[in-house]
Structure formats: structure tokens, C-alpha cells
Amino acid sequence: MTDQAKQSKTFPRLQNVGLxxxxxxxxxxxxxxxxxAALAFRGRVEAADIEGIxxxxxxxxxxxxxxxxxxxxxxxxxxxxLALLDGTDWADVPLPQGRRLxxxxxxxxxxxxxxxxxxxxxxxxxxDRAIEEMTSTRVRxxxxxxxxxxxxxxxxxxxxxxxxxxGLTKQVPTxxxxxxxxxxxxxxxxxxTGWRMIGQTAFRGFRPDQDAxxxxxxxxxxxxxxxxxxxxxEIENTDQTGLGGATSEVxx
Amino acid sequence: MTAALIVRRAGPAMTVQDLGRKGQLVYGLAxxxxxxxxxxxxxxxxxxxxxxxxxIEMAGMGGEFEATQDIRIALTGAPMKADLDGAxxxxxxxxxxxxxxxxxxxxxxxxxxxxxxxxxxxxxxxxLASRAAHLTAGIGKLIQSGDHLPVGTDPLLxxxxxxxxxxxxxxxxxxxxxxxxxxxxxxxDVRARFEATAFERTPRGNRQGAELAFExxxxxxxxxxxxxxxxxxxxxxxxxxxGQPFVLLPECQTVGGYPRIGTVTPGDLAKVAQATxxxxxxxxxxxxxxxxxxxxxxxxxxxxxxxxxxxxxxxxHRMHDLLSYQLISGAITGWDHxxx
Numbered sequence: 001m002t003d004q005a006k007q008s009k010t011f012p013r014l015q016n017v018g019l020x021x022x023x024x025x026x027x028x029x030x031x032x033x034x035x036x037a038a039l040a041f042r043g044r045v046e047a048a049d050i051e052g053i054x055x056x057x058x059x060x061x062x063x064x065x066x067x068x069x070x071x072x073x074x075x076x077x078x079x080x081x082l083a084l085l086d087g088t089d090w091a092d093v094p095l096p097q098g099r100r101l102x103x104x105x106x107x108x109x110x111x112x113x114x115x116x117x118x119x120x121x122x123x124x125x126x127x128d129r130a131i132e133e134m135t136s137t138r139v140r141x142x143x144x145x146x147x148x149x150x151x152x153x154x155x156x157x158x159x160x161x162x163x164x165x166x167g168l169t170k171q172v173p174t175x176x177x178x179x180x181x182x183x184x185x186x187x188x189x190x191x192x193t194g195w196r197m198i199g200q201t202a203f204r205g206f207r208p209d210q211d212a213x214x215x216x217x218x219x220x221x222x223x224x225x226x227x228x229x230x231x232x233x234e235i236e237n238t239d240q241t242g243l244g245g246a247t248s249e250v251x252x
Numbered sequence: 253m254t255a256a257l258i259v260r261r262a263g264p265a266m267t268v269q270d271l272g273r274k275g276q277l278v279y280g281l282a283x284x285x286x287x288x289x290x291x292x293x294x295x296x297x298x299x300x301x302x303x304x305x306x307x308i309e310m311a312g313m314g315g316e317f318e319a320t321q322d323i324r325i326a327l328t329g330a331p332m333k334a335d336l337d338g339a340x341x342x343x344x345x346x347x348x349x350x351x352x353x354x355x356x357x358x359x360x361x362x363x364x365x366x367x368x369x370x371x372x373x374x375x376x377x378x379x380l381a382s383r384a385a386h387l388t389a390g391i392g393k394l395i396q397s398g399d400h401l402p403v404g405t406d407p408l409l410x411x412x413x414x415x416x417x418x419x420x421x422x423x424x425x426x427x428x429x430x431x432x433x434x435x436x437x438x439x440x441d442v443r444a445r446f447e448a449t450a451f452e453r454t455p456r457g458n459r460q461g462a463e464l465a466f467e468x469x470x471x472x473x474x475x476x477x478x479x480x481x482x483x484x485x486x487x488x489x490x491x492x493x494x495g496q497p498f499v500l501l502p503e504c505q506t507v508g509g510y511p512r513i514g515t516v517t518p519g520d521l522a523k524v525a526q527a528t529x530x531x532x533x534x535x536x537x538x539x540x541x542x543x544x545x546x547x548x549x550x551x552x553x554x555x556x557x558x559x560x561x562x563x564x565x566x567x568x569h570r571m572h573d574l575l576s577y578q579l580i581s582g583a584i585t586g587w588d589h590x591x592x
Contacts, residue, residue: 018430018515019543021485030480042278057277057483059507064277064483069544144280145481145507148389189390206279208379208391214279 012037012085014078020054020069022077025062026090030182032155033091034061035142039219041085043096050080058218060143060152099219101138104186104246106177106224107232108134108199115169115196119179122162133157134177134199135226139184141216147189149206149214153222154183164194175201175244177224186222199224202235202244215243221251255321255403257308257370259395260354265311266395268374269367271304271550273382277506282486284386284502287311287365287459287525289518290419291329293550295369297557298326298346298416300408303550305373306383308395310366311459314357315397317349317368323403324371324412325349330363330422330526345415345564363422363526372404388460388503414561419553421522424453424531428538428546429489429514433482437473438513446471446513447536451497453527459503462524463496464533470495473511481509487516489535499524517543 013025024041027034041063042056052072057064067077108131109116120130139153156179164180169192172178176187178195185195188205201224205215216222227235227245235245259266271292272285286292286309296303314332324346327334331343337353349355360366376383376392385392395401435443449466456463471491484490488500490510499516501524514537516524527533538546548556 015433015436016430016540017432017483018485018487019517019540019547021483023433023483025482028480055275055277057506059483060480062482066277066485069547070549074540074544143481143507144278146280146505148276148281148391149279206390213380214276214281218278 012041012090014081014085016074017064020066022065022067022074022081023062024065024081024085027061030060030142030155035140035155036095037061037090037093038063039095040093041090042218044084045081048080048084050077052077058143059145095219099217099221099251100248101251102216102220102222102246102248103225104201104203104222105227105232105235105244106135106199106201107227107229108177110229112200112229112232113177113198116198119162119196119198123159125159130198131226135224138221138223141218141220141222142183144205144214144216144218147187147191147206149204149216150188151186151205151216151220151222152183153186156182156184158182162196165196166194168192168194169197172197173200175203177201200232201246202232202239203246204242204244207242210242254375254405255319255323255372256400257323257374257403258318258320259315259397259399259401260318261316262395262397262399263310263313263315263357265313266315267309267385267387268306268376268392268395268401269309269384270306270373270382272384272502273380276380277483280506281386281389282502282504282506284389284391284459285382285384286367287501288329288363288367288421288522289550290421290522290553291365291367293554294328294344294416294418294557295326295367296554297561298328298344298414299324299369299371300411300558301371301373303554305369305404306376307367307369307374308401310357310368311364313359314366314368315395316357317355319349319351319353319403320400321351322409323349324406324409325355326369327357327366328369328418329365329367330360331418332360332366333358342415342564344418346412348409348412362528364528365526370403371406371408375402375404386503413564415564416557416561422526424523424527424533426534426536427520427523428517428543429535430517430538430540430543432485432488432512432515434473434479434511435514437511438471439474442471442474443513443537447534449534451533451535453524453529453531453533455529457501459501461490461498461500461504462527463498466497471497471513479509479511481507484508484512485515487518487521488512489514489516501525517546519546519548
């Protein structure tokens with residue numbers, strides 16, 4: 001039926017997606033290493049500047065490459081990608097250069113994080129410890145998706161492997177921080193969600209009025225800086241930039 | 253002063269669309285753009301202009317328009333009842349729309365998405381190199397009654413009155429499919445049943461995706477898969493939790509957690525987008541080589557169409573016959589001077 005009817009169980013795994021896509025998967029499940037590999041390999045592909053490749057992106061544990069099937073044939077692109085994969089230990093690879101560290105003011109708990117206590121309990125810790133962990137753990141933008149510019153951040157320590165709630169929260173506000181399965185989402189739009197809302201920022205990952213509308217890149221890191229609810233309200237009332245008081249520097 | 257198209261009455265789901273914005277997948281934004289790319293190629297061919305210009309996409313229902321200056325228009329995609337100042341006009345043709353004339357477009361008689369093109373293109377402000385509205389992402393907005401849409405400079409104002417036989421994509425049929433991310437997770441017998449099954453479009457669907465109905469057991473991967481959210485591509489056929497198939501269209505998300513049994517080849521995607529409720533569809537896996545051999549990029553389509561554009565019959569006694577696509581046989585306009 002198809003060339004890919006039997007799928008390889010070994011990683012990294014290269015497979016065709018449609019007429020113009022190739023997916024390179026580094027693991028069946030999310031791990032910090034698999035995500036690093038996906039980000040690093042995308043960096044490698046971008047740097048190699050292979051003719052015919054039109055776009056690259058990443059998911060949690062894969063790199064996705066799009067190409068122009070008329071400019072360069074599939075076998076050629078496959079061979080080039082395999083050559084790039086070869087000879088690197090993808091389980092332990094440095095992340096690409098040029099990533100940024102963002103310090104983002106965030107209010108946890110209270111009306112700004114109504115499910116903090118519930119989430120902390122599921123993680124087996126108290127709320128103070130939860131806030132302490134959320135504001136001392138540098139989390140990486142594992143992937144961006146579901147809405148433009150919306151980062152999935154992680155990975156949190158293993159005890160944060162808490163499930164999504166069975167029902168949906170009807171609406172979380174833009175800037176909300178929600179947690180599940182060792183990840184945080186920093187919402188770029190008001191939306192229903194199954195993740196538990198534990199905090200809020202005035203940070204906007206998608207700013208359509210800007211020339212560069214996407215604030216974060218994949219691989220960037222975020223460190224949340226604890227602020228009070230009043231401080232957040234003040235930022236919300238005065239911030240014109242959409243950065244919500246965040247600052248950033250290049251990670252060296 | 254530049255020309256504008258005044259929207260006297262907007263249909264319920266009209267947006268500005270073009271080929272969309274590429275290169276933003278890594279930021280969680282799909283390319284978007286026209287649901288029926290073939291219609292863009294037809295419009296560009298009829299007006300002798302670039303494929304990249306923006307047009308008005310009208311889902312299900314047209315509207316009423318007036319131009320502030322003489323402009324050229326072309327109508328493509330889902331055919332709608334159309335008249336210019338009360339005189340019926342043929343679909344898939346180009347016209348001069350004089351200042352003050354009223355163009356009235358009704359409901360689609362087949363297909364979902366109709367297109368109104370203007371000479372010079374709709375000239376709204378681009379965002380990330382595209383004028384396409386992407387409503388689910390908060391980019392652009394629905395066209396409203398009273399809007400004045402700027403029209404780009406048109407160097408070919410005297411070239412109107414052409415018609416093109418539309419590429420048939422409004423009656424469903426067989427859609428070719430290539431493997432996608434999770435194809436190998438579906439057992440061979442499930443994939444065979446998928447190919448043997450008669451599907452039809454349901455009323456559920458929008459620019460993000462089109463739902464399909466069928467009789468029989470759900471198409472599942474057979475194993476208890478905890479699928480990690482994975483990159484999606486336009487055309488992917490995803491099986492939602494209850495096994496309901498959705499074909500993803502230009503405004504789809506960039507990552508998703510439902511398994512995808514295959515992906516529709518680019519050339520057949522318009523058949524799915526234009527399928528109205530009840531339209532029959534079947535899927536057939538092809539090899540990469542077969543798909544590549546059948547692949548006609550939009551620019552090639554546009555160029556081929558530009559060569560087969562023909563003048564509308566202008567004899568006023570036969571105007572009423574125009575709906576039957578009467579053409580002057582063999583006449584070729586021969587203008588195909590796209591420079592970009």
C-alpha cells in the first residue's frame with residue numbers, strides 16, 4: 001500500500017508527510033532530551049540551508065521540514081536530512097544559539113490563579129512551595145501552537161505530571177498560566193481549557209499590531225518573577241507594549 | 253484617488269483571502285488563505301494578473317457591491333446567482349464594473365466558496381506579507397456592510413469580457429491521499445476499509461476543517477495510543493476521539509493530538525473544501541511518485557488557464573444564453589503577460 005506501511009520503531013525516525021513534508025521524530029513521548037533534539041535538529045537544518053526546503057518547525061519531540069517537491073526531490077531531501085542526523089548523539093545535544101531568557105512578572109494564586117491550591121495538591125506540595133517552584137524553575141518554550149504565539153513551557157519537575165481536569169474551564173483570560181503533564185501554557189487568547197489556571201501575566205505572546213508579532217521563539221526560556229495581584233493590575237493598566245513588564249536577554 | 257469597492261450588503265461569511273502567509277508554522281500560525289486555491293488561479297487567469305493578489309471569499313452567500321470608479325471584476329469558485337445592475341452575468345467570467353454599477357451575488361448553487369476578484373486585487377494592508385483574514389487567529393475580520401475595500405492599481409482596465417470553463421471540483425468524487433504522520437499506526441485492514449468506504453460531507457465545517465460522515469465502525473489506530481501532539485499539515489484527515497473524520501483546511505491548527513490516517517494531495521483539496529453537505533467523497537492512497545506526477549502547482553494552473561480564457565459572446569441577442577457557457581469556439585485572447 002504505502003512505503004511507510006511498516007513504521008520503524010527506532011529513533012530518530014524519518015517519515016514522509018504528504019507531498020511536501022518530512023517529519024523527524026526523536027521519541028514517542030515528551031522528554032526534555034527529545035525536545036532538545038527536535039529544537040537542535042531544526043537549528044541544524046536551518047543552518048544547512050538545503051535547497052528546496054521552504055519551512056521548518058517543531059512539535060514537542062519532532063522536527064517538521066517542508067520542501068518544494070518540484071524544486072528538489074524527496075529522495076534528495078531525505079538523504080540530506082539523514083546526513084545531518086548522522087554522527088550526532090541526539091539524546092544529548094546542545095540547544096541552538098540565539099535563544100532568549102525572558103523574565104516575566106506573574107501573579108500566582110488568588111483570583112489570578114484560582115486553581116493553584118488544587119494543582120499544588122495534585123502535585124503533592126503546598127501552595128507556597130508551588131509558587132516557589134514556579135518562580136525558580138527556568139522553563140523552555142517546548143513548542144508554540146494551538147493559537148498563534150502560544151508557548152508550551154517545560155519541563156517541570158516530575159511531581160508536576162498531573163492530569164488535565166476532566167471538565168473544561170469555560171474561559172481563561174489572555175495571559176493566564178495553566179498547568180498539566182509537566183508543562184505550562186501561557187495563553188495568548190481567552191479560551192476554554194482543560195488545564196488548571198494557577199497564575200496570570202500581562203505578557204502577550206502574539207501582538208498583531210507589532211511588526212514582529214510573535215514575542216517568543218521556540219527554545220526561548222521563561223523565568224516567572226512573582227508579583228502581587230495589585231502589581232499585575234497596575235501593569236495591565238499601564239503597559240502599552242504587550243510585554244507585561246517582561247525583560248529579555250540572549251542566553252549565552 | 254484609488255478605486256474602492258463599496259460593500260453595500262455583506263453576506264454572513266465574507267473575508268479577504270489570498271495564498272496566505274507562509275513561514276509562520278513555528279509560531280503556531282498556519283498559512284491560511286483561500287479555501288479553494290483553484291478559484292484564485294482562475295481569477296488571476298481571467299484578469300490576466302498575478303496569482304498573489306487578494307480577492308473576496310464568500311462562504312455560501314454573496315452580497316451586494318458597488319465600485320467608486322470603473323474596475324474589472326471576475327467571479328470564480330462556487331457559482332452564485334449574479335447580476336450587474338439587474339442584468340444576469342455568467343459565473344467564471346470577467347467584466348467591467350462601471351462606477352456606480354451594482355453587483356449582486358446570491359446564494360451558491362453548488363460548492364461552498366465563491367470568489368469576487370478585482371483587477372489589481374483587493375489592496376488592504378498586508379500582515380506578515382498576506383492580506384488573508386485568519387479569523388481563528390484574530391487576524392483580519394469579516395467583511396461588513398458599509399466597508400470600503402481599497403482596490404489596487406489595474407494596468408489592464410480594457411481587458412474584460414472573458415470566460416473560462418471552470419475546473420470541476422463541486423461534485424466530490426475520488427480524492428487522492430498520501431501517508432501522513434500516523435498512517436502507519438492504522439492497521440492495514442483499517443486503511444483498506446478507509447479506501448473502500450463511501451464518505452459524504454456533513455454540514456459541520458469551516459475554514460479550519462470539513463467533517464465527513466460514513467457508515468460503519470470508527471477508523472481507529474487499533475492500539476491504545478497516547479499520541480503526542482504532532483505537527484499538522486493542510487489536508488490531513490484526522491480521526492477525532494469518536495472516530496469522526498475531519499479533513500483539515502487552510503486555517504487548521506499547526507499541532508494536534510488526534511491521529512491522522514492520511515493527507516489529501518494539494519490538487520484535490522478544493523474538492524473537499526467545496527463539497528457541500530451530502531456530497532460523496534472517496535479516498536484513494538497513491539504513491540509519492542503518482543502524486544508528484546499529477547501535481548500541478550498553482551502557477552502552472554494559472555498559466556494554463558490564462559491560455560484557455562475565451563471572450564464572452566457579446567451579441568446582445570444571445571446574452572440570455574450566457575449562463576450555458578456559450579463560447580466562441582477556438583478563440584484565444586492570447587494575453588498572458590504575468591511579470592512577477
